[in-house]
Amino acid sequence: MPSTHTDDATRLAEPTLLRFATAGSVDDGKSTLVGRLLHDSKSVLTDQLEAVERASLSRGQEAPDLALLTDGLRAEREQGITIDVAYRYFATPRRRFILADTPGHVQYTRNMVTGASTAELAVVLVDARNGVVEQTRRHAAVAALLRVPHVVLAVNKMDLVEYAEPVFAAIAKEFTAYAASLGVPEITAIPISALAGDNVVEPSAHMDWYGGPTVLEHLETVPVSHDLATCHARLPVQYVIRPQSAEHPDYRGYAGQIAAGAFRVGEEVTVLPSGRTSKVAGIDLLGKAVDTAWTPQSVTLLLDDDIDISRGDLIVPSGDAPTTSQDIEATVCHVADQPLNVGQRVLLKHTTRTVKAIVKDIPSRLTLDDLSQHPAPGKLVANDIGRVVVRTAEPLALDAYADSRRTGSFLLIDPADGTTLTAGMAGAAFSDSAAPAEEPAAPADDDQGWDF
């Protein structure tokens, strides 16, 4: 690999950042777990705690309600429910954490999808007394769909089952088998009591039979680096930097955040969709010239040839270019209140490119509970997950979401009012379900009736 190894060693001495999401039903103790992680890692400060105590007291509650730490909106406090994703921040000396705290209600699938889209790890909570239930399967399915690399099964309320190993082992076995069948790459099961504090931050004194990490230890040590050897390098061009100043008369840099893989000076690259080729002449890492840069660094690439490149183009290694197509089949989660219909005209945002598109077909809707497919639902409504076929007005260079979360994902947007309608993931839904590759629809006379 490249000549930056010493740099990496230095970097790793600094704390890294882990983005993770929690999922769990209301009664599984998610708020308690989040509260305990924040509290025991000393991330709740005195004035925040006092505000919670004051508010709890004024509502006639005796003990401080830690859910008030996360319920930030008036409507949430009034109704006592979480209606939206909240982001929480805490830190240990080893790592900084961004926690997407997502509501567990069935009707808020879109919120878990939102939280999981940027998460490198998902914590799925289960009540030890109830074991794996429908909601657990739903959460595992969303984590698998969104290709969250690490899943933690937190078997909570172990104190209420007398800290019994067989209870935990049975749940862990059932969940692991289910999640593995969905293609979840890594599953770690941890027996905890969020209320009593067992195995959350401190190891439990009640479960000698458990030899694994606490939740926090696992969060601190799970790898967040990327295996660049297997990644396709991708740079969506965000902005062309041309100072046109006396000092930099000929500077022309292609700025963007590396979406996947790594780029090296001297490498042959191809620009999509035009297909023009050039060579990386230099990489500017926010003011510092480097030989190599990798995801998710924001960089500026300089190329040998002065070719026409603009926002929305994708720079890739010449030997590893995705195919471009105007026909996209994807799994989507519908996130808007208004439905998505067959025949609807939409905008599609993929990386830095937004194009017109039309929903050609909605072949199926997925029931998360049992993963059954309902054919031809005609439309998708809020929180539905389904398969969608879209035709775009211009060719796009989409990767399969399985290969690259960032270049395999897209949004469908309502052109009338800008509403984000749908979150899309290109290619097969689950790793194992391996949907047969569809023949691309014949482009011949499909353009009829395109009047936007």
Place this chain on the structure above:
Amino acid sequence: MTTTVAAVTEGTSAPYALSHLDSLESEAVHIFREVAGEFERPVILFSGGKDSIVMLHLALKAFAPAPVPFTLLHVDTGHNFPEVLEYRDRTVERHGLRLHVASVQEYIDAGKLRERPDGTRNPLQTVPLTEKIQAERFDAVFGGGRRDEEKARAKERVFSLRDEFSQWDPRRQRPELWQLYNGRHAPGEHVRVFPLSNWTELDVWQYIAREGIELPEIYFAHEREVFSRSGMWLTAGDWGGPKDGESVETRLVRYRTVGDMSCTGAVDSDATTLDAVITEIAASRLTERGATRADDKMSEAAMEDRKREGYF
């Protein structure tokens, strides 16, 4: 029991993890470039406070060696710290930027806003801000708000759509997925953009230290004439203090946040260097707003209510 079905990160390549500051910096730069690529008339809210200073620093890095393709906007309450105004003007000059100013004092003098009985001018900023946005037809307005500051801000999107009255409706926010920010808006509407959403107060200070960013002196411990009001040390001055029954004393203090003199309290501190400030914050058991901002203490939903009206 740890079950590893398949280790996704095993392999021979080096672990290319970024430090948390590098991750946050990269994300913020991405956000600046998205706005530059998608909007016609973006503007950066610049108060001379540490968050807006970090924002400007990131914007300078994002577009180097070209200049920042944005103008700046300051909402001047008329009660700003002179050191901060001096810093603001020096910074604008140094980087060859253009500064818009929306003046609360002008609105009061023209009879369009009325001074509040409690003397704080912070809530009065909303009208001059939103009218300036409309008058200049700004379509993207960068703010230095962070989600760790306050519980209503924790619910804020990175791209936050505001209607033609600049109002925020938390129930009608667009879900934000992956790094695909949706900046679509109708004429008259605009988008508030928060590149520091995922930063904490400590991250901001560590980044300032790492990058060697200059700050106004009031962030460091100095002797200052202050008086106590509602449990905060406010700077004495013509703006409205001390009143009867309040007495001035000289204390060694510094500021954790810089709003204006009528709502920002100083904290007792002997931290005169960046390292000392970072040590102090890391050990503090109070949030910066809990410690020093009167405007957030008005009610449980004070920030949410102001944000709904168009406040940043």
